[in-house]
Amino acid sequence: MSSPPISPSQQSLSLQNNFTCVSAVYKPAHENKEEQVPAAVLEHLERLALVDFRDAEGVQRLREAVRFAERLHEVDTEGVEPMDSVLEDRCLYLREDDVTEGNCTKELLKNAREKIEEYFVAPPGNIPLPKLEERETFEQQS
Amino acid sequence: MTISFSRKDTEPMETARAAACHARGGTVPAGQSGLASWLPVVGLEIHAQISSNSKLFSGSQVQFAAPPNSLVSFFDASLPGTLPVLNRRCVEAAVMTGLALNCSINKKSLFDRKHYFYADLPAGYQITQKRVPIAVNGSLSYSLCIDNKMSRMVTKTVRIKQIQLEQDSGKSLHDDTRSQTLVDLNRAGVGLMEVVMEPDMCCGEEAAAAVRELQLILQTLGSSKAIMAEGQLRVDANVSVHHPGEPYGVRTEVKNINSVRFLAKAIDYEIQRQIEELENGGTILNETRAFDSKLGCTISMRDKEGKQDYRFMPEPNLPPLILYDAKSLPANRNHQQVVNIDWIRERLPDLPSVKRAKLVELYGILPEHSFTLLNEDGLAEYFENVIKHTQMKPKKVIGWVLKELLSYLKEHALAVKDSPVSSFLLADLLNLLERKEISSSAAKQVFEELWKGEGKTPLEIVKEKHLELLRDQEELEQICQAVIDRQEDEVMAIKAGNQKVLNKLIGLVQRATRGRSNPVLVKQILEKKLQSE
Numbered sequence: 001m002s003s004p005p006i007s008p009s010q011q012s013l014s015l016q017n018n019f020t021c022v023s024a025v026y027k028p029a030h031e032n033k034e035e036q037v038p039a040a041v042l043e044h045l046e047r048l049a050l051v052d053f054r055d056a057e058g059v060q061r062l063r064e065a066v067r068f069a070e071r072l073h074e075v076d077t078e079g080v081e082p083m084d085s086v087l088e089d090r091c092l093y094l095r096e097d098d099v100t101e102g103n104c105t106k107e108l109l110k111n112a113r114e115k116i117e118e119y120f121v122a123p124p125g126n127i128p129l130p131k132l133e134e135r136e137t138f139e140q141q142s
Numbered sequence: 143m144t145i146s147f148s149r150k151d152t153e154p155m156e157t158a159r160a161a162a163c164h165a166r167g168g169t170v171p172a173g174q175s176g177l178a179s180w181l182p183v184v185g186l187e188i189h190a191q192i193s194s195n196s197k198l199f200s201g202s203q204v205q206f207a208a209p210p211n212s213l214v215s216f217f218d219a220s221l222p223g224t225l226p227v228l229n230r231r232c233v234e235a236a237v238m239t240g241l242a243l244n245c246s247i248n249k250k251s252l253f254d255r256k257h258y259f260y261a262d263l264p265a266g267y268q269i270t271q272k273r274v275p276i277a278v279n280g281s282l283s284y285s286l287c288i289d290n291k292m293s294r295m296v297t298k299t300v301r302i303k304q305i306q307l308e309q310d311s312g313k314s315l316h317d318d319t320r321s322q323t324l325v326d327l328n329r330a331g332v333g334l335m336e337v338v339m340e341p342d343m344c345c346g347e348e349a350a351a352a353v354r355e356l357q358l359i360l361q362t363l364g365s366s367k368a369i370m371a372e373g374q375l376r377v378d379a380n381v382s383v384h385h386p387g388e389p390y391g392v393r394t395e396v397k398n399i400n401s402v403r404f405l406a407k408a409i410d411y412e413i414q415r416q417i418e419e420l421e422n423g424g425t426i427l428n429e430t431r432a433f434d435s436k437l438g439c440t441i442s443m444r445d446k447e448g449k450q451d452y453r454f455m456p457e458p459n460l461p462p463l464i465l466y467d468a469k470s471l472p473a474n475r476n477h478q479q480v481v482n483i484d485w486i487r488e489r490l491p492d493l494p495s496v497k498r499a500k501l502v503e504l505y506g507i508l509p510e511h512s513f514t515l516l517n518e519d520g521l522a523e524y525f526e527n528v529i530k531h532t533q534m535k536p537k538k539v540i541g542w543v544l545k546e547l548l549s550y551l552k553e554h555a556l557a558v559k560d561s562p563v564s565s566f567l568l569a570d571l572l573n574l575l576e577r578k579e580i581s582s583s584a585a586k587q588v589f590e591e592l593w594k595g596e597g598k599t600p601l602e603i604v605k606e607k608h609l610e611l612l613r614d615q616e617e618l619e620q621i622c623q624a625v626i627d628r629q630e631d632e633v634m635a636i637k638a639g640n641q642k643v644l645n646k647l648i649g650l651v652q653r654a655t656r657g658r659s660n661p662v663l664v665k666q667i668l669e670k671k672l673q674s675e
Contacts, residue, residue, distance in 0.1 A: 048451055050259065084252070084456035092461045094479055097194050097231035100201030101215035108211055108219050108327075118210045119324035122261035124316060 037062060180383045182413040183390055184349050185341030186300075188356065189334050190366040191310065191374040192235045198309055198333035199226030199269065206372050210326040218331040220264035225459050230481065232333040233276075235365035236307050237465065237486050239335055240277030242359050242493055243302050247483050249465045251276045253307075253457040258450055261325050262312035270336075272454050275306035276463070282339070283495065284355035285513065286347060295510060300352050301340040310334050329373075335366065341380065341390075345413065346406030353377055354402055358494040358516060370401050377405055381412045383420065391416070392426040396440055398433050408433035412440050497522070505529065505536035514544055520558035521548070524565045531569035534576045542572060546589055562595030571600040583657040584609040612658045618651075621659075622667045625650045636672060644668060 042053055045062075053059055105118055114121035194204055202215040217224035240247050252274045255267040280302035288294045312330035314323045337356065343349050357375060360368040368375040382393035396412050399405045411433075416426050431440040466472065468484040492500070498512035501522065507515075515522040525543045529536050547568065551561060571592065575585045584604070591603045604610055612618050625647055626633055635643045644665065651664045 044451075048257075048453065085458055085461050087461035090461045091475075091479060092228055092463050094230035094233065094481070095196075095201070095227045096478070097196055097229055098201065099196050099203040101196075101217075102202035102213045104214070104216075105209065105211045108214055108216075111219075111221075116324060118212075119315070119326055120211070120261070122314075122323045122325050124318065124321050124323050126259060 037066075178385045180413075180417050181386050182344050182416075183341045183382045183384070183393070184343040184345065184409055184413075185380040185393075186337075186339045186343070186349055186353065187378045187380070188337040188339070188353065189310075189376040189378075190239075190337065190356075190360055190368055192232050192333035192335060193364060193367050193374075194229060194231045194235065194333060196229055196231075197331040198229055198232050198307065200224075200331055201227075202331070204332050205328070208328055210324075211328065213328040214330065218264070218327055220266075226269060226457070228460065228463070229333060230478070232307060233463065233465075233481050234486060235333070235363075236276045236305060236335050237481065237483055238363045238490060239337070239360065239365045240280065240305050241483070241487050241490060242363055243277075243280035243282055243305070243337070245277035245280030245302060245305060247277050247465060248274055249467075249470070249483075250274065251307075251463045251465075253460045253463070254454050255457050257453045257455075260311070260314075261323055262314045262327070262330065264312070264327065264330065268309050268311065269457050269460075270308035271306035273456070275304040276465075277305040278303070280305070282352060282356060282359075284348075284351045286351050287510070295513070298343075298348060298351075300342045300348075303338040303340050305338075306336050308334050308336055341382075346409035349377075349379060349409050350402045350406040353405060354517075355494065357402075362491055362494055362497075364491075379405065379409050379412070381409055381416065382426070383413060383416045391420075392428050394426060394428065394440075395430045396433055397430060397443070400435065404433060404435050407435075407438060408440060411438060415440065505540070507536060507540045511540050511544060514548070518548065518551075518558055524558050524561075527565035528569045528572065531566060532572045532576065534572045539572060542568065546586065550589075550593055563589065563592045567592055567600065574600055574604065578611060578660065580604055580609055580611055581652075581657055581660055583652060584611070587657060609656075609658060611660050612655055618655075618659060618663065619667055619671075621654050622651055622664060622671060625654065626668065626671055633672065 037059055042059070042062075045051070046053055053062060109115050109118060109120070112120050191204075192198070196202060197204055197215075197218065200215040200217040202218055203213045205213060215224075217226065237247055251271055253269055254272040256270050256272065257267040259266055281299050282302055283297055283299045285295045285297050288296055310329050310332040312325055312327040314325055316323050339352070343352065353375075357368040357370075360366040360375075366374055370376070377399050379396045379399070380393045381396060382391040384391040394412060394416070396408050399408050412431065419426060427442075430443045432443050433440050465481050465483055467482060471482060472480065494516050498509065498516055501507060501512045501515060502509055515525055521543070524547075525540065528539055528543065532539065547561065547563065550556075550563075551558065568589075571585060571588055574580050574588075575582060580588070587607070587609060588600050588603045591598070591607070592600065598606070629647060629650065632643045632646055636647075647668055648661055648664050651659055651668070652661065
């Protein structure tokens with residue numbers, strides 16, 4: 001037997017019981033005009049994540065992602081212990097100290113573009129990203 | 143009303159540290175410019191590879207030398223679809239180490255990801271413990287000889303900030319000629335214990351002594367083999383200098399130190415370098431420097447990428463690590479899944495400091511002797527075995543073990559276990575000496591012969607070389623008389639009151655008898671003869 005339909009106001013009430021302080025009707029905290037992401041921040045992000053924000057669409061997606069995540073600030077977490085794993089109540093499983101894996105050099109090296117005598121070949125150290133001025137950016141393209 | 147900050151806060155600790163350093167003259171006096179003296183500050187970050195069969199989060203084997211990429215699982219290679227599974231042995235090793243270093247063990251500790259890009263870190267992050275490590279707030283006591291003599295030892299303590307479990311990275315072999323790096327992931331994922339020490343030390347010697355003691359502790363516990371040459375113990379030093387009473391100076395991090403000896407050298411060099419730089423009006427950069435053991439100096443490893451942002455985040459694939467003690471033991475849990483801190487504490491072996499104290503108390507040897515005994519692998523056991531099989535007193539045995547045996551071992555670069563003279567053989571020899579069948583100089587000759595390892599017993603060698611003590615009183619008296627007759631000048635000197643010259647006569651008698659005379663008896667005979675003349 002299906003439960004009786006719940007009126008919208010009742011619905012928002014039940015929501016409030018589970019999530020403290022989030023209003024049932026969402027109102028963005030700041031309806032900002034399109035703000036520029038500073039070039040320095042972009043460069044820093046590109047360096048950290050090695051993700052290319054080369055074009056305007058990339059930057060727009062970045063802005064939207066930041067705005068989406070910013071909504072989390074509206075939740076009052078005063079005195080609430082952060083939950084950093086959905087496995088919180090689970091026991092961390094401990095494995096016995098036995099050798100059960102390895103010895104698959106051939107298989108692993110199949111993934112390597114270049115190999116020398118069973119070593120993976122990589123460029124010498126980290127190749128630094130060229131400076132912002134030295135490469136084409138979305139600003140220059142548009 | 144004036145408000146003074148930081149100086150007052152650092153003063154009590156700094157005074158204590160400075161006092162400790164001052165006690166052994168640790169402040170560095172000013173250079174030519176005659177400015178105020180300098181206080182060096184040294185802190186250590188030590189990575190100890192956990193001694194276990196398999197890795198921290200995977201079941202691949204831990205082994206020092208193996209064909210490249212043969213000890214690598216799919217997880218170690220960071221292939222998609224793999225997950226970390228914590229190795230129980232590594233947890234126990236970290237708890238043991240934490241307890242031995244007087245730490246509080248965190249019953250709940252967390253794992254985090256530390257992100258950076260490098261070819262030998264396939265996942266692009268290292269799983270470590272940043273927020274809540276497994277052990278915190280401990281201490282390590284170590285001893286130093288003052289004045290370069292073993293006779294005066296002082297005990298110092300360095301605070302341990304924390305111990306955390308983390309993954310090791312793979313190995314990069316740089317091939318500069320072909321402009322490439324060869325990557326071997328055998329080491330990737332091996333369990334490490336990072337021991338972070340507070341900057342309580344003031345020079346290379348203190349750091350070296352602290353690391354040596356930590357090495358002995360880890361080896362005694364068995365939690366790490368801690369051999370620096372095999373990369374099982376890696377030490378990075380943070381060094382800065384400042385004037386007493388002023389805030390701490392900018393620190394540099396010194397890496398690439400491959401032995402305890404180089405550790406002391408690298409730190410002392412860096413302290414000097416910083417002092418010279420500052421006295422010449424320069425500044426110290428907060429940078430990483432590599433120690434070049436051939437040149438004996440530190441070189442800047444300035445990174446083109448600038449300061450790293452590790453973007454720490456909780457490791458989502460691992461729930462918190464919960465440890466238990468006798469009181470909190472869960473009733474229905476499979477005991478293989480439970481790590482009991484109290485159970486581990488009860489089974490801790492005697493730490494080096496305890497072993498030393500026991501040796502001193504049991505055998506009446508000096509503290510510095512106990513240090514030497516524990517410093518050489520197997521020497522303490524050797525010593526105790528000799529004691530078991532000889533009538534000679536421990537205080538005399540120790541001289542033979544530390545002087546004769548050890549110097550021969552060092553000369554031939556041998557470990558105790560490879561000694562051609564076993565503890566049983568030495569015990570036999572010492573018994574002959576104790577029963578006064580041979581003199582001490584004859585015993586040394588026998589030892590030299592035994593060292594050749596030809597399988598002869600001490601008694602056989604004594605008989606072969608006729609080293610038995612002369613029993614014939616008459617023969618001895620004749621030899622003594624002959625010496626007295628020959629050495630007119632010395633006899634006159636003795637009669638004039640110079641007793642020390644008597645030793646020369648005794649030596650001559652020893653030589654004439656090829657070490658077969660009892661020096662005490664010889665002295666008696668000589669004195670009697672000289673009196674009657």
